[in-house]
Amino acid sequence: MSDYRPLPVEYKDQYQRLLRYAFQPEEGPDNDEDDGNSDLGDRRGMFDGDDLLCVCKQYWFTTNVRGDWHQMAGLSAVASPPESRHGGLVREMLAESLAEYREKEVYFSALWPFSYEFYGKYGWATVAKYTRYETTPDALDLGTEAAGEFRRLDADDWELLVALFDAYGENYALSVDRTEDWWRERVFEGWKKDPYVYAWLRDGEARSYIVYSVDDEDDGKRLKVWETASADDEAYRHLLRFVQYHDSQVETVEFLFVPESTDLLDIVANPRDVECEIRTGPMFRLVDVPRALETISYDAETGVVLRVTDPLVGWNDGTFELDTNGVVRCDRTDADPDVTIDVNTLSQLVAGYHSVEDAERFGELDVHEGDARDDLAALFPEEDVYLREHF
Structure with missing residues (x-):
């Protein structure tokens, strides 16, 4: 008889091994990388006595549903070794997770799926789409006149971005009320490397910001934009100007998770210079x-x-x-x-x-x-x- 319960600290290494095998088996069994951001969320496991059979992680958010703030559980890191699969354990763990949420009076749940079909058969459903753009720095040369200032930020500057993020989020259902820990550990820190965070300020006020990394890939250096928020169209255009300034450093620019739209195709001079793809989200x-x-x-x-x-x-x-x-x-x-x-x-x-x-x-x-x-x-x-x- 399996038992769902919190994961004691002595099981952390085994938890890490299960995650690595589930999501990065190509790295081999001796990869010692941590899952990153490990202080956020609560680990759970299905046990047979003291034997850990499969795991997951629970996050606790405050999110906007129908104009009001509500508690929402985030389900993540669902992993089981091959010897524990196809016996109904994950299904049981998902049901136990819902029972935990219900007991805590958390009536909404979200996840990012490895498979939409898998979680669809257990009651979760696609709830958002997002846009991915790929282009070059030169395509983002809009002739925007320089104004304001760009400032690189670190985690201690997180409060500078809160009002901007919150105002931007008012436009969208399921936007989250971020905690300080989430800002520090999920925005200013990355999994394998930390991103750059810059804000565009006018009269000392942050009007837009950008979170990005630069990777050296087979087709050259690629600037990957992970997150932006802008107070208005002017502030957004200044972010594009900032990205365009990297024309001597990178060959490709990729905007990874833009709210569903095709606006950039109308902003640039030549829309054929921009690849635009709509993808399903959480x-x-x-x-x-x-x-x-x-x-x-x-x-x-x-x-x-x-x-x-x-x-x-x-x-x-x-x-x-x-x-x-x-x-x-x-x-x-x-x-x-x-x-x-x-x-x-x-x-x-x-x-x-x-x-x-x-x-x-x-x-x-x-x-x-x-x-x-x-x-x-x-x-x-x-x-x-x-x-x-x-x-």
Whole structure:
């Protein structure tokens, strides 16, 4: 009988070995690299007695869901050795993780998947897309007149960026309220090497910032932009000017995780100089359907009866009546459902990733009662979703 519990400190080396084998088997068994940022998050494991069978890591975030701050769990570092696979252990660990979140009254969960199909069959669903650009420094020469100043920052400057980051995040659902530790250990520090962090300031105020690294690759040196935030279009153009100033050092510029858009194609003089690719991002799911639906805010006063299916946990499997007239309530009911929906698709609606129309096209949403479509659309309007934290 396996047991899910926190990982004692004496298992840290074994935890590291399991992660290396799962995500970097090509490095061999004698690679002593740490997983980086190890002080953040809580390690968990499935045990048979004292034998560690598989592991994961839990992070605890505060994130924006439907305009309010809510607790969200970040699931990461799910790993099992080959001798423990295909026996249902990871499935059991995922279910135990949800039970832990529920006990802590954390009703939302996110992860970055190694496989969308794998986590999709357990109830998580794609919840955001992002843009990757690849170009050259010369393509970013916009003729922007020099103004303000660029300043290199270190971890002790993290507070200088908070207001800018928070204002930028107001545009997106699932933006995170970063802690000081997250700024220091996940923005100013990297896994194998630390990035550069620069801000563009005007009158002493940070108006934009950029986090990047430079790698020497087979096709030459590549400047990889990991994160940016800008107060306005002017501040963004100054960041592009800053990147363009590296024309004597790098051959290629790569913007890795831009909120879904194609704006750079319209900004540069020759859009054919920019490769633009839309990629899928993190996955998201409701931990406890009725409690999650009761905690979020609504702009409509209405009601709908939902028949929900969940492939992993029984407490979400059933029929629930959501009533937002006055005090919001969501309770189990014996009433006939207005809609049938799986937890994956419901999670996408709650996050704002899909409109109701798209949920019917791409997800598992079946509307039985005509008015319910309008009710759902009023309850869960589409929003821009961008979870930039990687964990």
